[in-house]
Amino acid sequence: MVDRSDVEAAAALIDGRVRQTPVLTLAGGELGVPGRLSLKLELFQHAGSFKPRGAFNRMLQSPLPEAGVLAASGGNHGLAVAYAARALGVPAEVFVPVTASPVKVERLASLGAQVRQVGQHYAEALAASTRRAEETGALVVHAYDQPEVVAGQGTVGRELERQLDGIDTVVVAVGGGGLVSGIATWFDGGVRVVAVEPEQIPTLHTALKVGRPVDVEVGGIATDSLGAQRIGGIAFDTARRTGVVSVLVRDEDLVRARRLLWSELRVAAELGGAAALAALIGRAYVPREGERVALIVCGGNTDPSDLAARPH
Template sequence: MSVSIGDVRRAAERIAGYVRRTPVLEVSPGLFLKLEGMQRSGSFKARGGFNRALTTGELPEAGLIAASGGNHGLAMAHVARTLGVRAEIFVPTVSSPVKVAGLRALGAEVTQVGAVYAEAYEASVKRASETGALDVHAYDQAEVVAGQGTVGLEVLEQTGGVDTVLVAVGGGGLIAGIVAALDGRARVVAVEPELIPTLNRALEAGGPVKVGVSGVAADSLGASQIGAIAYDLTSAAGVRSVLVSEEAIVDARRELWRSYRVVAEHAGATAFAALRSGAYVPAPGERVAVIVCGSNTDPADLV
């Protein structure tokens, strides 16, 4: 199952009244930060969640169900509340207390189960089969990917065009959508924690493979395997993956706050870490957009 630029454009029309057009900050000539942390529910995930729910027709009485490290769950709780249906969210025990508290504040029924996302997802699928709720996958459904791709359309419109877009990768829904949206108009570079190299290892192996999950960004980038849609789109587009260390992610998160007063969670700072650490070095004059993909964090340790 693939996703095209047409799918992304239709998603943009469908969700326009439900999501924010987040700002772009030009922090130096030709370097842009796309601030998806200012999206409703604190990450880009609301885009795909609304697109999935709104393409379904009448939603089931049992509402929406999802498994999430936190951000997808927050988005789905927001989607459900906006559309007036129930939300049941399964999260692994690694999820941050800030995100779990946010889920409950949005009225979601929360179940913490399993050490990693994959285990929470297995429990959510079982529950959906029992209740008839609409399953909204965190990253490997065409409607979700198309919704996330609307970030890429906005980047091109708001910057006037860039050469490169840096995107953090976990399960791959965001990068898959952006690859579809850009449709060859800019290169896309994946940025992954060294401890969770889902796409990096898949590209080496010639297909999705399981990897270990740990580190500071595991609550958001903690998929143990890249999604099939993401692998197909990124491999076909020749996407390159670069890896960044734990220290680089922590430093990038703090630098976003120190220099630009941008609040980011560790996953949200991962793409920026590629620039800070030298994992990705732009050519002279290269125009680069960095997706700061989430802000659901405890700000106490930003300084």
């Protein structure tokens, strides 16, 4: 289990290694959402997502072997591990599925990582990376289900609390659950945390329904960032303990939210990064009157060439 003291320790350890990302607070009615709405722009973090927080915390708390570090990823976690490894001067090997975004694969190589594409989904890349770690002795940096990684991601919530005077609800996308569990750990039930998943990748939603993490079918348009087949054990336990609210969004709302972020704010989010807004514009989560809502725009590793199209 991860607690607030772990998040505090992570914040001290990674200080100077990661950026404090900005928060944009909108006037009521912007983006078609009534009431106060704030956006934590974590897509401006190093490597284009929140992930370096957990990667640095894991790597700085562990002896780094000569073989370096190893990770499996849909893309964003691999980028973070590659970025952190380069900063710390160790080699990185990253396994990604063949469905990973070409933008992310190209960026991985540019950061100096050895990239291996295996399987159609993250779970297959993870299995291959586990076998490789046994061969090489490299330090495994899990995408979401390690205490150090979760504590590092929890610094997003800690930072957000210091940037906003009052928060009633934080809305955040879920893949494997590292970010939502870190944020829920930090707020520990004092702030409502709404977990957003695509309808075609309901990992947390299904686990909460059946009472345990289980494999789900992975499909839809957001698999490169939210494509975990099973919710992490830490995320599941934390969600139950802290009362995380789980909602599902349609692919068309992900597309519409991503385009709105660009057309109205010039924020080039990836589909997973737009999931929190998708929950509001698609009415999967409807805030109460006066509710102070913060959305985590968690990633921006995307090809922006299609963002000129008008929202529909």
